[in-house]
Amino acid sequence: MKAVHTFKWISDKKAYLNEIHVEELGPLSIGLYGGNSEGSAVENEEAVLAWCDPHGTWEFVMIFDAEHTIERAQFIINIICERKEKLLQLFSYPNHLVFHHTHMYLLSLFTDETFIEESEKMRGKTDCLICLRKDQLVYWLSVGECFIYLFHPELQQCKQGRLNEQRFYERIGRRNVFAAATPCFTSGVRELQKGTNHIVVATDKIIACGERMFKEEHFLYHSLLNVRYILEKMNAWKETNSAAIIGWTVDVGG
Template identity: 40%
Template sequence: MANQGKEFSWVGSQEHFVDTPDVFQFGKIVVGRYGGNSSAGQYKNEDGCLVWFNEHQDWEFAILLDAHKTAESAELIIQQIEGAEFEIKQVLSMPTNQQVFKKLEEKMICLFQSEDFLLACRNVTGETACLIVARKNQYVWWFSVGDCVLYLFHPELAALGQYQLNQRQFYEWIGEVNTFELAVPCYSSGIRELRTGENRLFLTTDGLIECPNDPYAEPASIYHSYSDPEEDERVVTSMLESIKNHDVRDSTTIITWTVDVAKEAVRPSDQ
């Protein structure tokens, strides 16, 4: 596990948290990890995550991973991203304009299409879903392979029934089975302007939303769990305890934080 200064990374093969939810705050970011219930047959954790942030430059960068068979593919992606840390942070330090996110996406594609990385992927057991999220100033960008989920919670969006930013994609991974080995790699990406006021970014693997009895299957149920950003750790702990009590087997990893935006967001011309 790496946890130095403003950098944190973890893979479930290092510590599995089976039967034992773990929640901690890292800067303003809350990370929650739960390996699932041994009583439901769970004995390992193949999730992973990475978090970087720079308060002075006003950005956060997070990766969420949900691997299959083994955690080797999650470990490989974290190694690949950490190896490019200097270049990625250089991009994030640029002035906020469309080039920041364009260059970030180009960098991710370059990393995942490199011959060394593709060769390493062929030699791991299993594959992983991968969600990469970067927030800079009043914008959030995502790069998604597979079925991890990114929510953006804000009262104006919730009033219109909008909570989720990316679309979950099944049969899409990086690793032993690899979208970047296709003639045309398959992934999704996007950029969103945050709304004026308090925005909550919430990343989760599918253990939370596919728990027996579906306590958090609907995004609104996650949104309404929050009332005070000062209670982030308590809320995430409550979520993990809830799925534990529902005898979830699959592991769950959550990364969440709030962003306060002072700038007026785009509105329709008739308002």
């Protein structure tokens, strides 16, 4: 199997209560925060899986925000990791094929009868956001309330940073969007612009924290190069909620 940089974190192994953890993986800056116990935080129900090509061609990240159990996020991560070789093969496809085939492969996993049956046995519900960046294109698939942003100076002038919106009633769980005859989710592909592009994926607690300053995209845009700063602000506000955020920069030549 082709060697790639790998990061996997499940919050039941390390919750990071009252603690900020930032880890670098290739270009990725991965920030984790379990909430402040002074604000009555008692558990962290988030998870992250990240792979990146050592040669900088692509990055693949998954971020989860669960309710009542982290079991389903662990279950999904295990399924993805078991199929790592197939996914890496898909990532090697040319750009006019890679995103379509990766999207269809992911949907085939999520709509598989066994996956649905096993997932619906577990308590609670799970938000999930998947992102693949290859060359100067970025793909995402989102269920629930996690966010993905693509920041670029020209896009910021048009206030076009966020690529998806919150979907409060779409979850993977006992009421599973993938069990429906027509599954509901958000997905898309966007082209990166010439110059410096910043990609950010985050759980929704980032924008709901404290003074809600990060709900304004320009605050998040100017803070994203320092993931630790964002989490330190949350800790200073004694946030009960946990948070996970991944940010990285992609430069596109002229």
